[in-house]
Amino acid sequence: MEKRLGVLTSGGDAPGMNAAVRAVVRTGLELGATVYAIYEGYRGMIRGGDFIRAIGWNDVGGILHRGGTVIGTARSRKFLTRDGRRQAAYNLVRQGIDRLVVIGGDGSLTGAHILRQEWPELLAELVAQGELSQEEADQHAYLSVVGIVGSIDNDMVGTDMTIGVDTALHRIVDAIDAISSTAASHQRTFVVEVMGRRCGYLALMGALASGADWVLIPESPPNLDDWEEKMCDILRKGREAGRRDSIVVVAEGAIDRKGNPISSQYVKEVLEDHLGEDVRVTVLGHVQRGGSPSAYDRILSTLLGAAAAKAAVEATPESEALLIGVEDNQIVQRPLMECVKLSHEVNEAIQRLDFQRAMELRGRAFQRSFRILRTLVRAMPHPLVPGQRRLRIAILNAGGPAPGMNSAVRAAVRLSVDKGHIPLGVHRGFQGLISGDIAELDWMSVNGWTPMGGAELGTSRTIPTGSDFYAIARNLEAYQIDAILMIGGWAGYQSVLRLYRERRNFPSFNIPMVCLPASINNNLPGARLSVGSDTALNSIVEAVDKIKQSAVASNRCFIVEVMGRYCGYLALMSALASGAERVYLHEEGVKLKDLEKDIALLVDGFRHGKRLGLMIRNERANPLYTTSFIAALFEEEGGDLFDVRQSVLGHLQQGGNPSPFDRNLATRLAARAIELLEEACIHAEEEPEAACIGLQRGETAMTPLHEIPRQLDERYQRPRKQWWLALRPIARILAQPAPGFLRAMGEELHL
Numbered sequence: 001m002e003k004r005l006g007v008l009t010s011g012g013d014a015p016g017m018n019a020a021v022r023a024v025v026r027t028g029l030e031l032g033a034t035v036y037a038i039y040e041g042y043r044g045m046i047r048g049g050d051f052i053r054a055i056g057w058n059d060v061g062g063i064l065h066r067g068g069t070v071i072g073t074a075r076s077r078k079f080l081t082r083d084g085r086r087q088a089a090y091n092l093v094r095q096g097i098d099r100l101v102v103i104g105g106d107g108s109l110t111g112a113h114i115l116r117q118e119w120p121e122l123l124a125e126l127v128a129q130g131e132l133s134q135e136e137a138d139q140h141a142y143l144s145v146v147g148i149v150g151s152i153d154n155d156m157v158g159t160d161m162t163i164g165v166d167t168a169l170h171r172i173v174d175a176i177d178a179i180s181s182t183a184a185s186h187q188r189t190f191v192v193e194v195m196g197r198r199c200g201y202l203a204l205m206g207a208l209a210s211g212a213d214w215v216l217i218p219e220s221p222p223n224l225d226d227w228e229e230k231m232c233d234i235l236r237k238g239r240e241a242g243r244r245d246s247i248v249v250v251a252e253g254a255i256d257r258k259g260n261p262i263s264s265q266y267v268k269e270v271l272e273d274h275l276g277e278d279v280r281v282t283v284l285g286h287v288q289r290g291g292s293p294s295a296y297d298r299i300l301s302t303l304l305g306a307a308a309a310k311a312a313v314e315a316t317p318e319s320e321a322l323l324i325g326v327e328d329n330q331i332v333q334r335p336l337m338e339c340v341k342l343s344h345e346v347n348e349a350i351q352r353l354d355f356q357r358a359m360e361l362r363g364r365a366f367q368r369s370f371r372i373l374r375t376l377v378r379a380m381p382h383p384l385v386p387g388q389r390r391l392r393i394a395i396l397n398a399g400g401p402a403p404g405m406n407s408a409v410r411a412a413v414r415l416s417v418d419k420g421h422i423p424l425g426v427h428r429g430f431q432g433l434i435s436g437d438i439a440e441l442d443w444m445s446v447n448g449w450t451p452m453g454g455a456e457l458g459t460s461r462t463i464p465t466g467s468d469f470y471a472i473a474r475n476l477e478a479y480q481i482d483a484i485l486m487i488g489g490w491a492g493y494q495s496v497l498r499l500y501r502e503r504r505n506f507p508s509f510n511i512p513m514v515c516l517p518a519s520i521n522n523n524l525p526g527a528r529l530s531v532g533s534d535t536a537l538n539s540i541v542e543a544v545d546k547i548k549q550s551a552v553a554s555n556r557c558f559i560v561e562v563m564g565r566y567c568g569y570l571a572l573m574s575a576l577a578s579g580a581e582r583v584y585l586h587e588e589g590v591k592l593k594d595l596e597k598d599i600a601l602l603v604d605g606f607r608h609g610k611r612l613g614l615m616i617r618n619e620r621a622n623p624l625y626t627t628s629f630i631a632a633l634f635e636e637e638g639g640d641l642f643d644v645r646q647s648v649l650g651h652l653q654q655g656g657n658p659s660p661f662d663r664n665l666a667t668r669l670a671a672r673a674i675e676l677l678e679e680a681c682i683h684a685e686e687e688p689e690a691a692c693i694g695l696q697r698g699e700t701a702m703t704p705l706h707e708i709p710r711q712l713d714e715r716y717q718r719p720r721k722q723w724w725l726a727l728r729p730i731a732r733i734l735a736q737p738a739p740g741f742l743r744a745m746g747e748e749l750h751l
Ligand code: ADP
Pocket: 010, 011, 012, 042, 074, 075, 076, 077, 078, 079, 080, 104, 105, 106, 107, 108, 109, 110, 111, 112, 114, 151
């Protein structure tokens, strides 16, 4: 029997909802279902008629980049009543819909769960009232429900991230960056209020990413009765130490230990009283919800939407209501109501003033971020413990510049100074280690580095050889360096590997060394994501949005060339985020027959009303089939149907201020790196630790350096196994011109 699937967005809107709708619709159609859009959430479900309409493949074209939700969202009082839900059930059955994908917050998902539970009774009532026939009711005896969390609050258990959170963080961090620069000019203090009635995620991560000086969140109120004194004391000391601005971030639901609200106005008054200076309040409000979704939100929503549609199409009467979420970077299915219940537990814990439980439920990553923030905001390090060993830690960048390098250096410097160690900044990467361009860094020397793009320490692609090793050995001894933290890309990894291999010849190389992945290419071993790649992805996606807009009037195909060297990460992910129909990767190779197929696809598309084509090509996808070659080929073969333009994005991909994600990843990895180096120095083993760190399965994991060569494809400078290659089928399926099109052309594609 034909499967009919309804999709709705409900409750507060969130950027990324459109990407989810697009993925649900196209995946549903690809799997053979008929998909209905239910406009204006539950309100539309109750009104029925035109509010519930079949939706086609092309109806969801060109919406990936749009904020909000094109199928509308609403709050519905009527749906809270049984009568309202009976009317909703009637409208669904009338259209033959018994599968729902609901995109919304916990309220909307609870509503869907209740509808599903009541469904058999509601149908029985409708039959008894003569509104539905028994046959109709029997045909749709069960309602399958799959939920995706669309909410900028990130307050749901069962998913690490909800749709819209990353974009909201972008808005917050942009705003605080802007406020910081004006605050610094006037030596002013600002209080910034961000959304989050019951969840401090946005406030905490926003503060961490913008280098703010104090944060107030509902889950962990300040634990002193005189927290006001403490906060002012820290801000005052910061000023004395040379900071020009002070920023306090307040979550809208911030409370004190007794449960009394702490308003941003109250914080302002406290600061004015204690510091005797002008304090300004900025309430960010709805800008946090608005605007075009970030690259991450587009990709996350696409993956969640595809998985949700698949789960809904495959659901059987026995299936429970599911939540599709992301945990440790994997798309997961969880029982919907259990997640909603656990999420409510956090709120209940806060209401009971059981803050320990609230923090526990938020998870380890949240707790760790809070601890790191508390150290980073201090104006001054902890006093030294008498007799403590003070390590001298060399910190350097190497490889191409990656946005977020400065955030990593700042965190590494502050966290090591805080523990009593002495960080040494090495200028221009290994070149500086060779020439002895090395200087001590202190707490304030990295002030204000968090939001800065580029690499303040300088970086270079120099890989030491021959006599360089002697020079490095001499400098390590001269500066009495106990450990090395290299923050960089491929050239940096290669350099550290070389020092490691030369340990037998140069005893001074027998010190702990850690590589922290920072490269826009995301081609480094032992890490799912490298610092800088999220910023580059956002830069690409923004540029592609503009390129697409430039072509409104004409039939045009763009070939956009992106960086990555031999690694196709940026190409594939930007294709997923921008809806490009084709992506050329070195990992897959480019064959003439592929290009012929692509031309056939384009010709067919433009013949049937298509206006815009978009192909993304990795810069080294194929040495002969270059971007210009492909553009020329398509231009010639397109004839009068369409013209072709190429766009090589170039260095804008390496620049820009780091995204919130990159800043926070950098900080988190730097914290772990310093811990590792410290442990290794204390244990002082004969063969001291040399390792790469990176996020793996949501945790900061470590890979010993001796295992690295086996994991690498040296020739093409990328890991042998690349997790993101598994996302190719989804990108391909969602970007085809019509459901089943690629399969009809002989491609085997599995979701
Ligand atoms: P969000 O989904 O963003 O949390 P709301 O809590 O406002 O937003 O919920 C959106 C809509 O979902 C409500 O207007 C209502 O129609 C429906 N809803 C919320 N909670 C329930 C509930 N307990 N029972 C039935 N429907 C609900």
